Structures are given as structure tokens and as C-alpha cells.
Amino acid sequence: MRKRNWFSRYAGVRNRGINPDGFHVSQIKFYLILLPLSVFMVLPILFIFSSAFKPPDELYAYPPRFFVINPTMKNFNDLFSRMSGSNMPVSRYLFNSVMVTLVAVAASVVISSTAAYALSKKRFRLKQALFTINTVALMFVPIAVTIPRFLVIHRLGLLDTFWAHVLPVLALPVGVFLLKQFMDTIPNEMLEAAQMDGASDLAIYWNIVMPMIRPALATIAILTFQAAWNNVETSSLYIHGENLRTFAFYLSTLTTTATGANAVAGQGIAAAAALIMFLPNLIIFIILQSQVMSTMSHSGLK
Amino acid sequence: MRREGSLQRWWTREGSAYAFLAMYALLFLTFIAVPVFAAIALSFTFFDAIQPPYFIGLRNYITLLTQDDIFMRYVLPNTVQFAVIVGPGGYALAFLLAWMLAHLPKGPRTIFALILYSPSMTAGVAMVVVWRTLFSGDQIGYLNSLLLNWGLIQEPIQWLYAPQYLMSIMILVTLWSSMGIGFLAMLAGILDISPDLYEAAALDGMSSIWQEIFYITIPSMKPQMLFGAVMAIVGAFQAGAIGVMLSGSNPTPRYAGQLIVNHIEDYGFFRYEMGYAAAVSVVLLLMVLFFTRIFNRLFATAE
Numbered sequence: 001m002r003k004r005n006w007f008s009r010y011a012g013v014r015n016r017g018i019n020p021d022g023f024h025v026s027q028i029k030f031y032l033i034l035l036p037l038s039v040f041m042v043l044p045i046l047f048i049f050s051s052a053f054k055p056p057d058e059l060y061a062y063p064p065r066f067f068v069i070n071p072t073m074k075n076f077n078d079l080f081s082r083m084s085g086s087n088m089p090v091s092r093y094l095f096n097s098v099m100v101t102l103v104a105v106a107a108s109v110v111i112s113s114t115a116a117y118a119l120s121k122k123r124f125r126l127k128q129a130l131f132t133i134n135t136v137a138l139m140f141v142p143i144a145v146t147i148p149r150f151l152v153i154h155r156l157g158l159l160d161t162f163w164a165h166v167l168p169v170l171a172l173p174v175g176v177f178l179l180k181q182f183m184d185t186i187p188n189e190m191l192e193a194a195q196m197d198g199a200s201d202l203a204i205y206w207n208i209v210m211p212m213i214r215p216a217l218a219t220i221a222i223l224t225f226q227a228a229w230n231n232v233e234t235s236s237l238y239i240h241g242e243n244l245r246t247f248a249f250y251l252s253t254l255t256t257t258a259t260g261a262n263a264v265a266g267q268g269i270a271a272a273a274a275l276i277m278f279l280p281n282l283i284i285f286i287i288l289q290s291q292v293m294s295t296m297s298h299s300g301l302k
Numbered sequence: 303m304r305r306e307g308s309l310q311r312w313w314t315r316e317g318s319a320y321a322f323l324a325m326y327a328l329l330f331l332t333f334i335a336v337p338v339f340a341a342i343a344l345s346f347t348f349f350d351a352i353q354p355p356y357f358i359g360l361r362n363y364i365t366l367l368t369q370d371d372i373f374m375r376y377v378l379p380n381t382v383q384f385a386v387i388v389g390p391g392g393y394a395l396a397f398l399l400a401w402m403l404a405h406l407p408k409g410p411r412t413i414f415a416l417i418l419y420s421p422s423m424t425a426g427v428a429m430v431v432v433w434r435t436l437f438s439g440d441q442i443g444y445l446n447s448l449l450l451n452w453g454l455i456q457e458p459i460q461w462l463y464a465p466q467y468l469m470s471i472m473i474l475v476t477l478w479s480s481m482g483i484g485f486l487a488m489l490a491g492i493l494d495i496s497p498d499l500y501e502a503a504a505l506d507g508m509s510s511i512w513q514e515i516f517y518i519t520i521p522s523m524k525p526q527m528l529f530g531a532v533m534a535i536v537g538a539f540q541a542g543a544i545g546v547m548l549s550g551s552n553p554t555p556r557y558a559g560q561l562i563v564n565h566i567e568d569y570g571f572f573r574y575e576m577g578y579a580a581a582v583s584v585v586l587l588l589m590v591l592f593f594t595r596i597f598n599r600l601f602a603t604a605e
Contacts, residue, residue, distance in 0.1 A: 017405065017497065017500055018404050018493065018495065018497065018500065019404060019408075019493050019497075020405065020406070020407050023407065027405060027406055027407075030403075030405050030406060031406075031410075033402060034399075034402060034403070034406075034414050037418075038414055038418060041417055041420075041421060041478065042417050042420070044421070044432045044433075044436070044478070045420060045421065047432050047435075047436070048431070048432055051431075051435070060442060062441060062442055062447070063447045063451065064442050064443075064444050064447050110325075111325045111326050114322045114323070114325060114326065115322065115323050115325070115327070117322050118319045118320070119323070122316075122318065122319035122322065123316075123319070124315075124316035124319040124320070125316065127319070130323070130327075134330075137330070138532050138533075138536070139532060139535070139536060139590050139591060139594050140536070141536055141539045141540050141586065141587065141590055142540070143539070143540050143542060143543065143563050144563070144566070144586045144587050144590075145338055145340075145341050145583055145587075146566070146567070146570065147341070147344075147570045147571075147576055147579055147580065147583070148336070148337035148338075148344065148580070148583075149333060149337045151340065152332060152333070152336055152337055152340070156332070167329065167332070167333065168333045170329050170333075171326075171329040171332070173330070173334070174483075174533075201318045201322070219483075226423060230428075251431075252430075255430045255431055255434060255547075267431075267435065270431045271431055274428040274429070274431045274432070277424070277428040278423070278424050281420075281423035281424065282423065285419070285420070285423060286416065289412065289415075289416065292483075292486060293489070293490055294490075296483070296487040296489070296526075297490035297491065297493070297494045297526075299483075299487040299490065299491075299525075299526060299529045300491070300523075300526050300528070300529060301525050301528040301529040301532065
């Protein structure tokens with residue numbers, strides 16, 4: 001009996017095909033392809049970790065070594081004790097990045113979800129047309145309209161303000177799209193029942209809909225986080241003073257000016273900064289990954 | 303009096319919907335709709351950012367098609383090559399990977415998905431540090447050191463400054479980081495297909511894996527396939543800055559990695575020919591539209 005259990009566990013029909021419960025011989029071929037490929041994919045990321053902790057002699061050793069031998073915090077100390085061109089400590093860039101990202105994520109969750117609520121659950125004449133416009137806007141390539149965007153931001157007097165970082169990131173068609181698709185799965189009867197009981201629109205949105213779409217909200221939070229945290233353009237195009245620029249921008253200056261006298265120090269510092277850029281992305285995605293996956297099953301474009 | 307009444311009735315019926323939409327609509331108009339229409343409008347003008355723009359009709363487009371040698375000889379072929387390999391190529395790769403992942407149990411699947419997805423999070427800036435070191439032109443560069451060690455090359459190669467290699471490296475790097483939310487959507491789509499469909503097909507005598515993919519998997523997840531396609535195409539065009547980031551200069555060495563996005567930047571921000579740059583932007587948006595329409599045909603769900 002036991003043996004049969006063991007056997008059915010590894011050779012049973014349930015473990016063949018899509019979404020199996022356990023291991024099956026037929027999966028070996030996939031492992032054989034995926035393992036080498038993911039090693040290749042993960043190498044550059046391991047490289048950031050490794051380089052960030054390398055002392056200078058290892059960064060410039062010949063032949064180069066991939067993994068660090070004597071890890072040190074020197075690069076991080078150098079990074080934070082460094083002053084930028086205009087005598088501003090690096091921590092200021094980091095502070096700006098954190099503020100911009102926090103505000104952008106919070107605002108994006110509210111703005112996208114209110115819009116999605118209207119598009120999914122309210123009845124009004126332009127509903128279908130507006131949703132179609134948003135769907136077409138999924139194809140929008142922001143980089144194509146850099147110049148008119150700059151002109152708009154200039155006209156609105158947003159140049160050199162904190163909001164120049166935040167506002168452009170908030171127009172996120174894919175966020176509204178995903179939230180709307182997810183909200184469509186909430187049965188209308190539920191909201192109608194609440195309405196009968198005299199709940200206001202705002203109460204329905206906040207007390208009923210918002211808790212039910214948490215996975216989708218997590219996804220929007222991640223998308224906005226990535227858009228805001230990794231953004232270099234807003235700092236380089238819309239901000240002239242250093243004191244409002246972000247960490248991503250600072251990192252980009254390190255990689256473009258890391259030549260000449262500063263090159264040796266520069267590479268270690270850049271690696272440390274790159275790790276600081278990357279880690280929050282990774283941590284947030286790991287925490288929220290199951291929520292993201294359940295949102296994605298509603299992501300279909302019809 | 304009656305007008306006011308109907309307005310009031312409209313407001314009680316539809317007002318709250320518009321109230322909920324208002325914030326997003328305002329941002330959408332300001333940062334997406336207005337810039338797109340401004341680009342279209344500017345593309346018919348001469349505008350140097352100092353004097354107000356004046357109308358010159360189709361002249362920007364005519365110049366683009368007949369006189370812009372760099373555009374025709376380098377930028378357009380480069381962009382098409384890059385977009386076709388990174389867009390549809392990356393898309394097919396994402397589907398295959400998602401399909402393979404779906405055949406693994408949850409634990410390993412999550413780990414692999416995380417590894418494949420994580421490059422797409424780093425988005426450019428952070429990774430330039432890595433690519434610059436790996437492809438560094440001296441013998442300390444990892445690739446050069448490896449190849450020298452194996453005796454495959456005699457002299458270190460200036461990977462990022464050599465016109466014949468830059469494009470391949472750009473494509474490799476972009477593909478590496480292209481398993482984004484489109485990939486996750488397809489993975490979720492494959493996992494959502496009911497196992498009954500496969501069982502029924504097996505009973506009907508469907509045997510090969512390819513039959514299964516083309517007759518069951520893809521048709522059952524067309525919406526996710528389309529979403530993935532749109533994300534892949536937008537990603538491919540949006541990734542245009544990579545050549546400039548890698549080589550550290552715009553224009554890229556002998557225009558080898560010059561994409562349409564860099565061409566816009568070159569004219570808009572370095573030569574201040576904003577009207578002309580706007581015309582190029584419009585061409586870029588049309589290219590995205592064109593690519594998406596092809597996929598739309600492929601995966602349109604009958605409704």
C-alpha cells in the first residue's frame with residue numbers, strides 16, 4: 001500500500017501536464033532546459049551582489065574573479081561619505097527617491113482603483129468608450145512623447161518641483177486596466193445588497209471593493225514602485241537642482257562619469273549603489289508575488 | 303428650468319461615476335492624451351524651442367522619408383531588427399518559458415518564475431554597471447578574459463564600441479530583462495486552463511505536445527496572449543535607450559545601435575529641431591500601433 005502511494009506520487013497522472021502536485025519523470029526535460037537558463041539569467045544579478053562587497057584590489061584583479069573573496073563594506077561607506085558635485089550627501093538622493101516612491105505608490109493605488117471602480121461597477125453612458133480608450137493607451141510608449149511631455153510639465157509650472165517626479169508616473173493605463181479586470185469578478189449582487197442597506201458609493205468602494213481587490217492593489221503598487229524608483233528621466237529632464245534629484249539619477253551619473261581619475265573608486269561605489277537600487281525591487285516582489293500571480297490570471301485583453 | 307432639471311437628474315445618475323474617474327482622467331489627459339496630440343500637432347510645424355512653432359505642412363515627414371539619410375540607412379533598419387527580435391522573439395520565448403514552468407510543481411515553479419522575472423525589475427540603470435564590466439573592452443572585462451583564456455581571441459575586443467557587436471549585445475541584454483508582467487500574465491493564463499480540456503483532447507486522440515499547444519493552450523488563453531503581446535511590443539520600443547546607455551554616447555558608435563528613440567532624442571534635445579523630432583515620435587507611435595494590430599488579428603477573441 002505504501003509503495004503504491006509512493007509510486008502514484010511520482011508517476012501518477014496528476015503529476016503530468018499542467019500544474020502538477022509533485023515530481024514526475026516527464027518534468028526532467030523541463031528542468032534540463034530551465035536550470036542552465038536560470039543560471040544564465042541570475043548571473044548578472046549575483047554579479048551585483050558580489051561586486052558591491054569587493055575590495056578595490058578584487059574589482060581590478062586580473063584575471064577577473066566573479067565571486068568576492070574578502071567581502072567588505074568599504075564600497076557602501078565610500079558611497080555614503082561621498083559628496084556629489086554640489087556638496088550634497090548621497091543620502092539626500094536616497095531620501096528623495098524614498099519620498100517620491102512612497103507618495104507615488106500611495107497615490108497610484110487610490111487614483112487607479114477609484115477610476116477602475118467607476119469603469120467596472122458604475123453605470124454611465126461613456127463607460128465602454130472610456131475603457132476602450134484606456135485599453136488603447138496600453139500601447140502608449142512614454143519615451144516617444146518625451147518632448148511634448150516636457151512642454152506640458154513646463155507649462156504647468158511643475159519644473160523643479162517634487163510633483164514632476166510623481167504626477168507623470170500616476171497616469172498608468174495598465175494599472176487601471178488590471179484593476180478593472182479584477183473588479184469585474186466581484187459579483188454585482190453584493191454591491192447592490194450594500195446599496196439597499198443605504199451604504200454610500202464611497203463606503204462601498206472603500207469597505208467592500210478595496211478589501212476584495214487586495215491582490216490587484218499589490219500588483220499596482222509593484223508596477224508604480226518600479227516606475228518611480230527606477231526613473232531617471234524625471235530627474236534629468238524636469239529637475240535642474242541636485243537637491244531634488246533621485247538616487248536612480250545619481251547612479252546613472254556614476255556610470256557615465258566613471259572614467260579617468262575616479263574610475264577605480266567609481267566602479268565599487270557604482271556596484272554598491274546598483275545593489276541599493278535593486279534590493280527593494282526584489283524584496284517587494286518576493287513579498288507580493290502570490291498576489292501578483294492571482295491578479296495576472298485576470299489580465300486578459302479581449 | 304427644465305434644462306436644469308435634466309442636468310440635475312444626469313448628475314444624480316452618473317455624477318458619482320465621473321467623480322470617481324476625475325483624478326485619473328485628469329492625469330491621463332495631462333500626461334498621455336495632451337502629449338500625444340501635441341506631438342501630432344508639432345509634427346506639422348517647425349519648432350526650435352525658442353521661437354513659437356509655425357506650420358510647415360508635411361515637410362517634416364517628407365524630409366524624414368527622402369532626405370534623412372541616417373534615418374533610412376541606420377535608424378529604421380536597426381529599429382525593425384531590434385523590435386522584431388526583442389518583441390515577437392521575446393514574446394515567443396516568454397510563452398515557451400511560461401509553458402514549461404506551468405509543467406512544474408508549485409515550489410520549483412515559483413523559484414524559477416522569480417529568477418526569470420527578476421531581471422525585468424532592474425530596468426536599465428542598475429544593470430548598466432554590470433554590463434559595462436562584463437563587456438568591458440580591456441582584458442579585465444569578463445567576456446574578454448574568458449575568451450582570451452580559452453584562446454578564442456588574441457586581442458581584447460571593444461565590445462560596446464564595436465559597431466558589429468553593439469546591436470547583438472543590445473538584443474541579448476534586452477531579451478534578458480524582458481520577462482516582465484506579460485510573461486507573468488501568460489504563466490497565470492496557462493495555469494488557469496481547466497485540466498478537463500486536456501483530458502478530453504487526450505481521449506479524442508490528441509497526442510503530440512505541439513497539437514496540444516496550438517489547439518488547446520493558445521486558443522484557451524487568447525486574452526492573456528494578447529495582453530502579453532502588447533506588453534512585449536511596448537517593452538521592445540520603450541527599451542530603445544539601451545544602446546546609448548551601453549555605449550555611453552548618442553549617437554552610438556557609427557550609428558550601429560541607433561534606434562528611433564535615440565533619433566528623437568538626438569533631434570529634440572541636441573539639435574532643438576522639436577518639430578522634426580515630433581514627426582519621428584509620430585512614426586514611432588504608428589509602428590507600435592501597426593505591430594499591435596498584427597497581434598490583434600492573431601489573437602482576437604470572437605465577440
